[in-house]
Amino acid sequence: MKNTKIIIVGMGGQGVQTIAKILALAIAGSGPKASYIPQFGVEQRGTPSVAFIKSDPDKISYPLFDVADWLLILHPVALAKAAAHIDKRTKIIFDSSLIAVKEIGKNSANYFGLPAVKLASDNFSGRSANLIFLGKISQILNLPFDSIWQKTADLLGRKFKNKSIKEANRKALLTGYENSLEKGKFSQPTYQPQTGTINLQGDDKQLFLAPERCKGCGICLVKCPVGAIKWSHHAGAFATPLPEVDLDKCTACGICFLYCPDGAIKVEKKNKKYGYN
Amino acid sequence: MDRFFPKSCKQKTKPHLFCPGCGHAAILKQLGAVIDEMDIQRNITFGIDIGCSLLAWDFFDVDTVQTHHGRTASVMMGYKMARPERVAVAYMGDGGAYAIGLQSLLHIALRNEPISVIVVNNANYAMTGGQMSPTTPVEAITVASSQGKDMIFGPGLKGPELISRIAAKNSWIGRASTGNLSQLKNMLKKVMANQAENKSFSFLEILSACPVNWKTDAALSFKRLEEMQKNYPLGEVKISNEKH
Numbered sequence: 001m002k003n004t005k006i007i008i009v010g011m012g013g014q015g016v017q018t019i020a021k022i023l024a025l026a027i028a029g030s031g032p033k034a035s036y037i038p039q040f041g042v043e044q045r046g047t048p049s050v051a052f053i054k055s056d057p058d059k060i061s062y063p064l065f066d067v068a069d070w071l072l073i074l075h076p077v078a079l080a081k082a083a084a085h086i087d088k089r090t091k092i093i094f095d096s097s098l099i100a101v102k103e104i105g106k107n108s109a110n111y112f113g114l115p116a117v118k119l120a121s122d123n124f125s126g127r128s129a130n131l132i133f134l135g136k137i138s139q140i141l142n143l144p145f146d147s148i149w150q151k152t153a154d155l156l157g158r159k160f161k162n163k164s165i166k167e168a169n170r171k172a173l174l175t176g177y178e179n180s181l182e183k184g185k186f187s188q189p190t191y192q193p194q195t196g197t198i199n200l201q202g203d204d205k206q207l208f209l210a211p212e213r214c215k216g217c218g219i220c221l222v223k224c225p226v227g228a229i230k231w232s233h234h235a236g237a238f239a240t241p242l243p244e245v246d247l248d249k250c251t252a253c254g255i256c257f258l259y260c261p262d263g264a265i266k267v268e269k270k271n272k273k274y275g276y277n
Numbered sequence: 278m279d280r281f282f283p284k285s286c287k288q289k290t291k292p293h294l295f296c297p298g299c300g301h302a303a304i305l306k307q308l309g310a311v312i313d314e315m316d317i318q319r320n321i322t323f324g325i326d327i328g329c330s331l332l333a334w335d336f337f338d339v340d341t342v343q344t345h346h347g348r349t350a351s352v353m354m355g356y357k358m359a360r361p362e363r364v365a366v367a368y369m370g371d372g373g374a375y376a377i378g379l380q381s382l383l384h385i386a387l388r389n390e391p392i393s394v395i396v397v398n399n400a401n402y403a404m405t406g407g408q409m410s411p412t413t414p415v416e417a418i419t420v421a422s423s424q425g426k427d428m429i430f431g432p433g434l435k436g437p438e439l440i441s442r443i444a445a446k447n448s449w450i451g452r453a454s455t456g457n458l459s460q461l462k463n464m465l466k467k468v469m470a471n472q473a474e475n476k477s478f479s480f481l482e483i484l485s486a487c488p489v490n491w492k493t494d495a496a497l498s499f500k501r502l503e504e505m506q507k508n509y510p511l512g513e514v515k516i517s518n519e520k521h
Contacts, residue, residue, distance in 0.1 A: 013297070042404060043332065044489050045296040197280075208280060213291055217298030217488065218495035237292060258458055261302035262292060263281030 003056040010074030013045040015130035020051030035063035048078040097191040113182030117191045126235035128172035135176025202247030214264040216240025220256040283309035285318045294332040300455040300485025321364040324353040326373035347378025371398040389445040391472040399487040407490030437514040447477035450514040454484040456502040
């Protein structure tokens with residue numbers, strides 16, 4: 001493998017630094033030297049997150065660089081950060097289910113689309129989108145699938161609480177590995193989180209959900225006394241799944257609204273005005 | 278009007294900057310509700326510290342000042358001296374209040390300055406990546422204590438109990454938790470009201486979850502908060518200083 005410079009940008013919380021670490025370890029495991037440098041702000045979630053990966057068969061004298069050979073864009077929030085590292089030779093892989101190609105730039109000759117969030121939400125869970133990117137870039141770098149999966153399982157092993165989660169993650173990685181890139185004709189960016197408020201009407205109550213605000217912490221699921229809240233397949237602002245409320249089970253007790261730290265969920269009884277409780 | 282947040286919260290800055298499941302956001306939402314109920318939105322000055330608490334800088338539509346690390350209580354004390362009619366609230370993390378800013382806090386309690394201090398205790402230095410802090414319980418695993426916190430670093434610091442030894446008898450001291458937001462809201466009300474009612478120091482410590490650095494999901498965060506409550510009992514802390 002020649003010396004390669006890769007930059008991965010996305011939003012904090014998507015797993016940008018996780019896949020960068022796995023990739024650097026897998027490159028180093030296959031022979032050449034590899035370095036990995038993370039870059040992000042004081043907030044640990046929700047702001048642009050950048051990872052610099054450099055590989056060289058001989059030695060790496062300095063791990064940072066300006067222009068990348070491969071640039072992976074996982075989220076539109078990081079487009080401004082990514083712009084500084086683009087050259088006319090830079091090959092860009094972007095999430096075509098989340099970003100419209102015209103948002104990135106005019107020169108679309110080197111642009112490749114990968115509808116990762118779409119693939120992940122339809123088949124596994126919205127959280128696996130980063131693994132699809134990891135699978136694709138390791139296929140481009142000719143890393144064998146078994147070695148990249150081995151490194152992934154080593155690093156994320158604690159998160160795989162049962163076999164089905166492990167298998168779903170392996171499939172997500174394999175999907176990325178085997179999926180071909182879109183060239184010229186891209187998917188529609190239909191998997192952007194919905195803006196505004198979702199209003200669902202039940203018989204005697206209605207649900208308000210703000211998908212832009214939901215960060216997928218899961219507090220509403222834990223605190224719901226009747227177990228009416230489940231994860232849905234739709235992605236919220238942080239590429240995490242949104243909650244889904246079974247309005248028949250729901251008793252409109254207001255606990256999810258009280259405990260939601262992000263102000264994203266509320267169930268109201270109809271014809272009754274609630275104060276802030 | 279936004280149907281999710283209290284009126285005193287700024288709507289433009291949502292989603293806010295806190296991590297998923299962060300206790301800060303839950304506390305601030307309740308604080309906003311208390312500001313609305315007491316109708317002090319135009320009469321409150323909100324002081325924030327360095328650390329995760331500074332991410333509250335645009336949470337509210339109220340006068341906000343961000344100070345040097347650990348000096349929030351001192352700055353709000355000076356502010357209260359100059360503007361006694363205002364409600365001065367110092368909002369700090371446990372690193373700011375109990376580590377770098379402990380001496381400021383102790384002397385303000387000793388002098389019985391009429392400000393409200395809210396300390397959010399998440400048992401680590403969260404913004405820098407979850408290192409061990411004075412409030413970390415013994416045997417807790419953090420970035421800086423990979424084998425569990427050793428007894429040599431001392432047990433977790435109990436701020437309210439410490440301050441209750443020196444505080445004046447009119448002051449109000451308590452501890453709440455983000456595991457029980459109804460109780461937390463009542464205590465927030467008391468801590469905000471005390472500075473006007475009794476012209477005395479008031480202090481509230483809030484046990485808060487830090488899912489990103491504790492590496493827990495929502496269920497485990499609440500479980501860990503419950504475990505913490507065995508060592509850090511919730512409720513009002515009795516003032517044990519006879520002479521003041």
